[in-house]
Amino acid sequence: QVQLVESGGGLVQAGGSLRLSCAASGSIASINAMGWYRQAPGKQRELVARATSGGSTNYADSVKGRFTISRDNAKNTVYLQMNSLKPEDTAVYYCNADIRKWGAVREYAYWGQGTQVAVSS
Numbered sequence: 520q521v522q523l524v525e526s527g528g529g530l531v532q533a534g535g536s537l538r539l540s541c542a543a544s545g546s547i548a549s550i551n552a553m554g555w556y557r558q559a560p561g562k563q564r565e566l567v568a569r570a571t572s573g574g575s576t577n578y579a580d581s582v583k584g585r586f587t588i589s590r591d592n593a594k595n596t597v598y599l600q601m602n603s604l605k606p607e608d609t610a611v612y613y614c615n616a617d618i619r620k621w622g623a624v625r626e627y628a629y630w631g632q633g634t635q636v637a638v639s640s
Contacts, residue, residue, distance in 0.1 A: 521545035521629050523614045528634030535638070536602045541614030541631055543595040551617040551626055553590060553597040557610035557636075567612070568599060581607070606640040 527539040543550060554569030568588035570576045576588055587600040597614065614631035 521547060521618055521620060523616055523629055523631035525612065525614045525631040525634040528612060528636045530637045530639065531604055532639050533605055535604050536600070537604065537636060539599040539601065539612055539614075539634060539636075541597045541616075543616050543618065543629070546621045547595060548619045548621045548623070549626070550592070550595060551619075553614070553616045555588065555597070555599045555612055556615055557608075557612045558633075559607075559610040562610075564613070569615075570597065601636070604636075604638045606638045608636060609638050610636060612636050 522545055523541055523543050525539060525541045527537055529537060531537055552569055552571050555567040556564050557567050558564040566579055567582055568578045568586055570588045570590050585603045589598045611633040613633045616629050617626045618629050619626040
């Protein structure tokens, strides 16, 4: 079974920083894209940042210049460095990965349980 485990969330003041981590484990043959999504109360889940296995990245306009996504493919881990945090960044952050399991011919989207990020004003 494949699972994604996030860590690094917490409560910070505006202007502070957090670094989120997400490690994938299990019967993994390959991982294509990995990314971070977030969902604030009363809002739909939105893409924050995404990175392909080849190194291409994309970001939501609201976080460009403040957040950086990176990957350690050897560890099946993706990170999100969040700087200059704003109250509007408050949300539950979810890790996502497109993973093909051993013995499978198709990759599927897997999700972590989420980690809370709260930014006080």
